[in-house]
Amino acid sequence: MKDREPHPTEAEIQAWIDDRLAPEARQRVDDWLAAHPEEAEAVLRMQRADRRLREYFGTLEDDPLPEHWQWLLEPSSRSRRWRKRAAFVLLPLTGFLLGWMLRGHGLGQRPDALENALLAPAAFAHGIYATDRQRPVELGAESCRKLARWVSDRMHADIVPPDLSAEGLAFIGGRLLPSTDRMAVQFLYEDAQGRRYSLYIRRQGRGWTGIGPRPAQRVEGTVRVAFWRQGEFAFALVGNDGMALQRIARLLQDGRSGACSLRQASLQAQGGLQKL
Amino acid sequence: MNLRRQLAQWIPHLRRHARGLVLDRELADDLVQETLLRALAREHQWQPDGNLRAWLFTLMHNLFVSDYRRRCRSPVVSVEELPEQASQGDADSECQLRDVSRALERLPPAWREVLLLVSIEGLSYEEVARVLGIPLGTVMSRLHRARRRLAECLEEERPRLEVVHERS
Known part of the structure; x- marks a missing residue:
């Protein structure tokens, strides 16, 4: 020795x-x-x-590629149809497949708090309620103000269901849900083709990593979830179309008016009620 | 397999590395886009059986040094100066995220490059030396200084008890 x-x-x-x-x-x-x-x-x-x-x-994000990069990566053919097809192939390959492969390789081996407390519950709740044709929501869009008051009370924050009509989405209604140690609110929307999107909101938790102010996406089972944080809250937007999710997420981040204002023009001063 | 199709698989890595280098997502995407453009412009220089990842990181390094280094966030603060007080109202998770990002800001870009390539991108020390065009000894000393300062910055900014994940 x-x-x-x-x-x-x-x-x-x-x-x-x-x-x-x-x-x-x-x-x-x-x-x-x-x-x-x-x-x-x-x-x-x-x-x-x-x-x-x-x-x-440590983890790779599978953000969709910025649209203006698509042209960089396809061969010089100029037809639009080619561009659309290339985009369709490219996004799942780079985003989904890569993310999926890497997940199994132990990058970031800690238990994923974000997954357990936000992404999985949001996807699960979407699976249960978005598919329900009879009673998808607790309070419907016609009771928008009541819904807004109810969720605001329980969540201890001023919450108004966002207006997504600019993306062709009609507001169906919402409900409250438990999420591990916190309460969450779920708002449901539907497009003209009957496809549904849900917006799941809860306060951020301890030890969450990998969530930032700009939307990232992950695949959760059969759906995609776009997620981001703003102020003390975390948002998870669930649907199937990654590009649509990205556009809607951006609209949510910029958005100012609430869905309730569509229902009742005589709603009192919007001022304080806009904040999520 | 042609270059364009191979490029696609490295984009998430390039974006991640760029974000660590310039600490701003939009600027990072600009850097990645220029890297891709440069790679395509130099397609004729590319050897199909070469190490594409290393080549791409080298292109990005050159762009970073010539153009982006001065555009990224870098407070001129020495580690001896008092750090900003963490604001009381922050959610814990926000504090944690900002700490690492703020600590990275305080590393000189040359150290940051080495640290990210080794720790996050997992390149070997020799690969890093080739990508950055520096001797192996310089890689190791920058890595040492980077980690030492990172530790100092992180411990400054977090007065509360840290949860350590033990290696088994």
């Missing part, structure tokens, strides 16, 4: 943090760290910081 092992070099310490040292060298550094607790603490701090960095950045 050697006494007085030399101080590991900076390079060795970094390789140790990255787990890229050969077993012998790793053992030497392990032993040295065990024998020098104060300096070991500095190394462990670096290791922890690195871990946080990887948690913040």
